[in-house]
Structure formats: structure tokens, C-alpha cells
Amino acid sequence: MRLSSVLIIAITFVAAAAVSVVAANFSVKLIEETSEIGVRDALDDAGATWAEVQADGLTVTLAGTAPSEADRFAALTTAGTVVDAARVIDGMEAEVADAIRPPRFSAEILRNDAGISIIGLIPTSTDRDIITDRFAAMAGSETPVADLIETADYPAPEGWEDALSYALVAMEQLPRAKVSVNAGRVAITAITDSAKDKLALEKSLKAAAPPGLRLMLDISAPRPVITPFTLRFIIDEDGARFDACSADTDKARTRILNAALKAGLSAQGRCTVGMGVPSPNWAQAVEQAITALATIGGGSVTFSDADITLLALEGTDQDTFDTVVGELENALPEVFALYAKLPETQAPDQGPPEFVATLSPEGQVQLRGRLSTENLRNIADSYARSRFGSDRVYTAARVVEGLPSDWSTRVLAGLESLSHLSNGAVTVTPDKLTVSGNTGSTDASGQIAALLAAKLGEAEDFEIDVTYQEKLDPLASIPTPDECEAQIKAITDASKINFEPGSATIDASTLGTMDDIAEVLKVCGELRLEIQGYTDSQGREEMNLALSQARAQSVLNELRARRVRTSTFEAKGYGEERPIQDNATEEGREANRRIEFWLIRPEPSAPERQTTLESIAETSDNGAQDGTEDAAGSNASEPSEDATE
Structure with missing residues (x-):
């Protein structure tokens, strides 16, 4: 169809x-x-x-x-x-336009005998009344507190509250100081009574600083008062050397040391700059006396304030001695008085009577030789026991007649000199007092020279042969924080801290490693240290982080159990962060499961950080041909803060 x-x-x-x-x-x-x-x-x-x-x-x-x-x-x-x-x-x-930039909050605190004043701009959130009440409590009811603080209604910047709280605590230890407070940074300028007080104050302030706070310390100590103002220079068969050296200015010290170098000083000379000089012409007089001693061929020259004692070597030519001494007497500045002596040559005999006190490295003291009276023996024994310990003194000295009238003074001065040594001996004879040994104090030789010059008088002959050993110095022997960190790393590299599988319990086989670390930390004193725990990448990240924190805390607890002061230590877990080897292999995972110890260092300011980054970039460019970087070394900058500075 x-x-x-x-x-x-x-x-x-x-x-x-x-x-x-x-x-x-x-x-x-x-x-x-x-x-x-x-x-x-x-x-x-x-x-x-x-x-x-x-x-x-x-x-x-x-x-x-x-x-x-x-x-x-x-x-x-x-x-x-x-x-x-x-x-x-x-x-x-x-975007909504930024609000007006907040102001820079800061405060300047000044404390001295006249009172306390504080000026600056602080956030409204900071409780001003607490600050003024704290300062009023420090100053007391009779000392004024000047409050010149202004406030601004802006949020407190990060690190502001910690810095201000630390400044309030620090001011309690600083009767004369200026403290500048900024967010995350505190600068302290102060003065102490002595170098010892300076070291103690610096240690205390650093230990109290919270992590992340940049602390700038400028603690000064006044020049020591030297009484009497002492100098002793010797030229003998062992060469030229100072037993003690004092100067009133740095320029005077340089002048004295240059004169000693011309006279034959070969080792590095040490001269203490202090107050108490008897004359502004001190350096001139010392320079002339050292030159005179070198001209006559040797001996010793001792200054005790304005009194000068020049002792020539036995056998020095009489005419030369008279000429040089006469020229020196006429050239010396006013105030200074010279006593010169040429020892007479004596025929050998059986030897003079003597008293000997020895101090062993273990602290044992032995007194032997001759003493003039029973009373002197009792005094010497009691004095030694009070200085060195009653259970450490053995007295074997005998009482004889015919000793010099000043024998007791020389014996007690010798024992007091011995107390300045860590180990050594003192020998007292009618003509000389000799002190020899080792010490951990750089000022021991000068202190002994000043002591003997004051006790024995200007005309007495004494000899000091004291050697400074750094290992005996309680301050110099303390390793630096960086050295402590390196020692601990060497221990953990040689014997790793292991834990039971999936647990924070330290494996019994590595408890010896904890003992070794504890011994290092006890010697190092107070450190701001972060104990870091790490895991491999197996398992859930949250579980690894919790496990690493628990393991770091377990290490901290073990150190506390070994009586290590851990108030400045922090335990922190980093989980699977910062792997040092590939986690795809068993060996790599084993290496990544670790404990590390790092100093907490202050973070640099923005300009300092930029300078550091530029320096690192330049170093990296220059060292690109040196091979790959140590993987563990890249963690050194991770902790937030030195110590020390």
C-alpha cells in the first residue's frame, strides 16, 4: 500500500x-x-x-x-x-582588606639599687597588675617601682607571654641588670661581683629558659681586686717564667709580657688585669726590673705592691750585680722600694734541715721533717687536718732544736700554699721555701706568690713550680653541649637502643647503652636536650607516632632512674618521619627504628635565618662535589633550640 x-x-x-x-x-x-x-x-x-x-x-x-x-x-x-x-x-x-598591622610589643626593664623601672608597649591581654606586683615584691616596700607601660588592644604575638614570664623570673636573680623583652626573645645585660658568680648566673639563666626562647646574655664581672698587687718573674736553668703576674690595664699587661719575651720567656705568658695597683707607673717599674734581672744573668724579681725584691743567682759577678742594681734603683719611679741580694757561695755540707709536706692525687697529706717545737707540730697537724680532712693527714715530723726563729711562719705559709694545689709538695729550708705540683686553677700560681710574699716578707727567697692541668679544672673539664651531643651520638652509633617488638620497653640487652649515656650526661651537667623517637613505616601512622612517643618517654624515664637531672629534657615522638634509610628493606626499617639525642637550640630571627640559608646554599654550591650528605645529619636543625649560645 x-x-x-x-x-x-x-x-x-x-x-x-x-x-x-x-x-x-x-x-x-x-x-x-x-x-x-x-x-x-x-x-x-x-x-x-x-x-x-x-x-x-x-x-x-x-x-x-x-x-x-x-x-x-x-x-x-x-x-x-x-x-x-x-x-x-x-x-x-x-577579600576583606587586612586589618591595621599590630604594633611591635616590647618592654625594657631596668633594676638597680635605686629601684625598678619598666617601660614599653604590651598587649591589653597581658595582666599589668601582676607585672607591677611582682616587681614591687622584688623591690621591697622602701624601693620605688616606676611603671611606664602603655597598652594596645591587639592579640599578643606568639612567644610574647613566654618571654615576659621568663623575664620576670630572671629579674629575681638580677639585682643590677637591664632586660629587653620581645616576642620569643629576651636580652639580658647584667653585672656580677666576680667571674665565678658570672659563670653560675649564666648557667642558671640558660637552664631556666623555656624551649624556643632566644636568649641573649651579656653578663660582665668587674676586674678582681688583687691584694697585694703581686708579680714574680724568674730566670734560672729551666728558663724564664712568671710565677705570678698582675697588671692594671690591658696596655700594661702587653708591655710587661713584651719585656718578659725579651728577657727569654718562651711559653705564652699569662697576666691578670685587676684593681689595686700601688702606682700608675707599675708597668714601667716591672719592665725595668725584668730587664735588670736579664742583664745580671738570672735569679728572681718579686713585686709585692711597691716593694721589690731582686735575688740574683748564686755565683753572679759582684761588679755586674752592683752596677745593674744601682742603675735600677736610680731609674725606678717614685714609691717603689728595691731590696737586692746576691747570695754568698757556700761550701757543700750534709744539707740543711728541712720540712716537707706532700699532697697525693688521692688527697692524702704527709708531714715529715723537722719542726722547732712540740706546739708547732700540734699546730701544723691541726691546720693540715682542717684544710685537707682529719682522716687524710699523717704526721711524721720530729721536734729538733736550733731551727731559725721564723721556722713556724715558713711552715704554716707552706701548708697554706699546698692547699691551693690538687697535688704536690712544699719544702721548707732555712734559705728557701719551694712549692711544686699540679693545679686545676689558672690563678693558683699567682695566689701562692701573693701569699708567700705577704707571709714571708720581701727579703725571703721562695720558688714556685706549679703546673696548670686542664683535666683538674672543674670548669674547663666540663665538656661543651656540642661535645656532649657528639659523645652520646658515638655511643648510640656503636650500640643502638633497642626495644621489645611493638613495645616501649627497652630491651634488656641494651640497658648497658643507657648506663653509658647516663654517665656522659652526669658529667655534662644541665643540657636542653630533646630525646627523639622514630619508627619504620609499617603499620598505621597514628600508631607509629604514639609508639615513638612512648619509646622516647621510656628512654627519659630510664635516665631519671639513673639519677640524671632531666628537668631540661624533652621526649618527643616523630613516628615514621625522617627515615634515614629505605623502608622497603628490612635493614632500612631496622635503621629507621631508632632513638636520637639532639640539643635544643634557639631558632634564629628572620634576618639570621635568611643569612643562615644563604650560607647553607653557598656551602652546598661549593661542596657539591663532596658526595652525598649524611642522612642523619640533616636532622641536626630540627629541634627548636644553646643551648648555650
């Missing part, structure tokens, strides 16, 4: 309509994609990567948050260059 012509025409029109609809949809889709891609590319090229583009038919919608109104308008303009501006719909927002 044939279709009618009407039906054929209808079908033709329907087909044409369908084709038209499909073509229209395809055209619209093509326009949408072309418009969206074109606008997006144009915005990316213009740096407006924050803008979002959505095409819907012939319209293009822009969304997102512009950094500013100017950036929003620029984005609209850029889109209008790709499609007709009438087709662009603005759905963007602009």
Missing part, C-alpha cells in the same frame, strides 16, 4: 526538525566549551588562577574570591576580551 503524499511531507518535516535540534544542541555545546576554555586560559595567563569559570549556554559565570577589588575588576575585563562582555556574569567576591 502506497503512502499518501501528505504523510511523506509530514515525515520529511519531522526529520528536518530533529536534525535542526541536534545541530543546535551541538552548536551550543561547542560554544560553551570554547568560551569556557578560552576564558580560563586568558585568566591563567593574567595570573588570576583563583578565578573559577563556568559556561552555561552563551553565558560565562566567574566565581571565586579575588585578593582585592582591583583583581576582581581585572578578571572581568580579561573575560570580556574573549567573549562579549554582556555574556559575562560576575559571581566573584573580594
Whole structure:
């Protein structure tokens, strides 16, 4: 049956309509994609990567948050260059303008005998009354507190409260000081009564500083008062040397040491700069006396304030001695008085009577030889027991007649000299007193010389042969924080701290390692130390982090059990962070399961940090040919704070 012509025409029109609809949809889709891609590319090229583009038919919608109104308008303009501006719909927002930049909060605290004053700008959130009450309690009721603080209603910056709290604690130890407080930083300028007090104060302030606080210390100690002002220079068969040396200024010290070098001093000379000089012409007089001693060929010259004793060597030519001494007497500045002596040459005999006191490295003291009276023997024994301990003294001296009248003075002066040594001996004869031995004090020789010059008088001959040994010095023998850190690393490298599988319990086989670390820390004293725990990458990250924290805490507890002071230690777990080897191998995972000990060092300020980064970059460029970096070494900068400075 044939279709009618009407039906054929209808079908033709329907087909044409369908084709038209499909073509229209395809055209619209093509326009949408072309418009969206074109606008997006144009915005990316213009740096407006924050803008979002959505095409819907012939319209293009822009969304997102512009950094500013100017950036929003620029984005609209850029889109209008790709499609007709009438087709662009603005759905963007602009960020709210930044608030006014907060001020720089700081405070200056000054404390002296006149009172306490504080000036600066602090946040309103800081309790001003607490600050003034703390200072009022420090100053007392009769000392004024000047409150010149201003406040600003802005949030306290990070590190401000810690810095201010630390400054309040520090001021309690500082009767004369200036403290500058900034967020995360405290600078202290103070003065102490002695070098010993300075070391103790610096140690106390560093130990009290919280982690992350940058602490700047400028603690000074006044020059010591030297009484009597003493100098002793010797030239003999052993060469030229100082037993004691004092100077009133750095310039005078240089002048004295130069004169000694010309006279034959070969070792590095040490001269203490202090107060109490009897004359501003001290350096001139010392220089002349040393030159005179070198001219006559040797002996000793001793200054005790303005009194000078010059003892020539036995056998010195009499004419030379008289000439040099005469010239020296005429050249010496006013105030100074010279006593010169040329010993007479004596025939050998069986030897003079003597008294000897010895101090062993273990602290045992033995007294032997001759004493003039029973009373002197009792006094010497009692004095030695009071100085060295009643159970450490053995007296084997005998009483004889015919000893010099000043024998008791010389014996007791010798015992007092011995107390300045760690070990050594004192020998007393009618003509000389000799002190020899080792000490851990750099000032021992000078102190002994001053003591003997004061006790024996200007005309007496004595000899000091005292050697300073750093290992005996209680301060110099303490390793630095960096040395302590290196010693602990050497121990853990040689014998790793292991734990029972999946546990924070330290394996019994490595408890000896903990003993070794504890011994090092006991010698090092107070350190700001972070004990870091690490795991491998097996297991869940949260569980690894908790396990590493528990293991670090377990190590800290073991140190406490070994009586190590851990008040400045921190235990922190880092989980599977910072692997030092590949976790894909068993050996790598074993290496990554570890405990590390790192000093907590202060973080640098922005300028310091930039300088450090530039230095590291320059070092890296220069050392690119040196091989790969030690993986463990990269962690050295991770802790937040030295100590020490």
C-alpha cells in the first residue's frame, strides 16, 4: 500500500526538525566549551588562577574570591576580551582588606639599687597588675617601682607571654641588670661581683629558659681586686717564667709580657688585669726590673705592691750585680722600694734541715721533717687536718732544736700554699721555701706568690713550680653541649637502643647503652636536650607516632632512674618521619627504628635565618662535589633550640 503524499511531507518535516535540534544542541555545546576554555586560559595567563569559570549556554559565570577589588575588576575585563562582555556574569567576591598591622610589643626593664623601672608597649591581654606586683615584691616596700607601660588592644604575638614570664623570673636573680623583652626573645645585660658568680648566673639563666626562647646574655664581672698587687718573674736553668703576674690595664699587661719575651720567656705568658695597683707607673717599674734581672744573668724579681725584691743567682759577678742594681734603683719611679741580694757561695755540707709536706692525687697529706717545737707540730697537724680532712693527714715530723726563729711562719705559709694545689709538695729550708705540683686553677700560681710574699716578707727567697692541668679544672673539664651531643651520638652509633617488638620497653640487652649515656650526661651537667623517637613505616601512622612517643618517654624515664637531672629534657615522638634509610628493606626499617639525642637550640630571627640559608646554599654550591650528605645529619636543625649560645 502506497503512502499518501501528505504523510511523506509530514515525515520529511519531522526529520528536518530533529536534525535542526541536534545541530543546535551541538552548536551550543561547542560554544560553551570554547568560551569556557578560552576564558580560563586568558585568566591563567593574567595570573588570576583563583578565578573559577563556568559556561552555561552563551553565558560565562566567574566565581571565586579575588585578593582585592582591583583583581576582581581585572578578571572581568580579561573575560570580556574573549567573549562579549554582556555574556559575562560576575559571581566573584573580594577579600576583606587586612586589618591595621599590630604594633611591635616590647618592654625594657631596668633594676638597680635605686629601684625598678619598666617601660614599653604590651598587649591589653597581658595582666599589668601582676607585672607591677611582682616587681614591687622584688623591690621591697622602701624601693620605688616606676611603671611606664602603655597598652594596645591587639592579640599578643606568639612567644610574647613566654618571654615576659621568663623575664620576670630572671629579674629575681638580677639585682643590677637591664632586660629587653620581645616576642620569643629576651636580652639580658647584667653585672656580677666576680667571674665565678658570672659563670653560675649564666648557667642558671640558660637552664631556666623555656624551649624556643632566644636568649641573649651579656653578663660582665668587674676586674678582681688583687691584694697585694703581686708579680714574680724568674730566670734560672729551666728558663724564664712568671710565677705570678698582675697588671692594671690591658696596655700594661702587653708591655710587661713584651719585656718578659725579651728577657727569654718562651711559653705564652699569662697576666691578670685587676684593681689595686700601688702606682700608675707599675708597668714601667716591672719592665725595668725584668730587664735588670736579664742583664745580671738570672735569679728572681718579686713585686709585692711597691716593694721589690731582686735575688740574683748564686755565683753572679759582684761588679755586674752592683752596677745593674744601682742603675735600677736610680731609674725606678717614685714609691717603689728595691731590696737586692746576691747570695754568698757556700761550701757543700750534709744539707740543711728541712720540712716537707706532700699532697697525693688521692688527697692524702704527709708531714715529715723537722719542726722547732712540740706546739708547732700540734699546730701544723691541726691546720693540715682542717684544710685537707682529719682522716687524710699523717704526721711524721720530729721536734729538733736550733731551727731559725721564723721556722713556724715558713711552715704554716707552706701548708697554706699546698692547699691551693690538687697535688704536690712544699719544702721548707732555712734559705728557701719551694712549692711544686699540679693545679686545676689558672690563678693558683699567682695566689701562692701573693701569699708567700705577704707571709714571708720581701727579703725571703721562695720558688714556685706549679703546673696548670686542664683535666683538674672543674670548669674547663666540663665538656661543651656540642661535645656532649657528639659523645652520646658515638655511643648510640656503636650500640643502638633497642626495644621489645611493638613495645616501649627497652630491651634488656641494651640497658648497658643507657648506663653509658647516663654517665656522659652526669658529667655534662644541665643540657636542653630533646630525646627523639622514630619508627619504620609499617603499620598505621597514628600508631607509629604514639609508639615513638612512648619509646622516647621510656628512654627519659630510664635516665631519671639513673639519677640524671632531666628537668631540661624533652621526649618527643616523630613516628615514621625522617627515615634515614629505605623502608622497603628490612635493614632500612631496622635503621629507621631508632632513638636520637639532639640539643635544643634557639631558632634564629628572620634576618639570621635568611643569612643562615644563604650560607647553607653557598656551602652546598661549593661542596657539591663532596658526595652525598649524611642522612642523619640533616636532622641536626630540627629541634627548636644553646643551648648555650
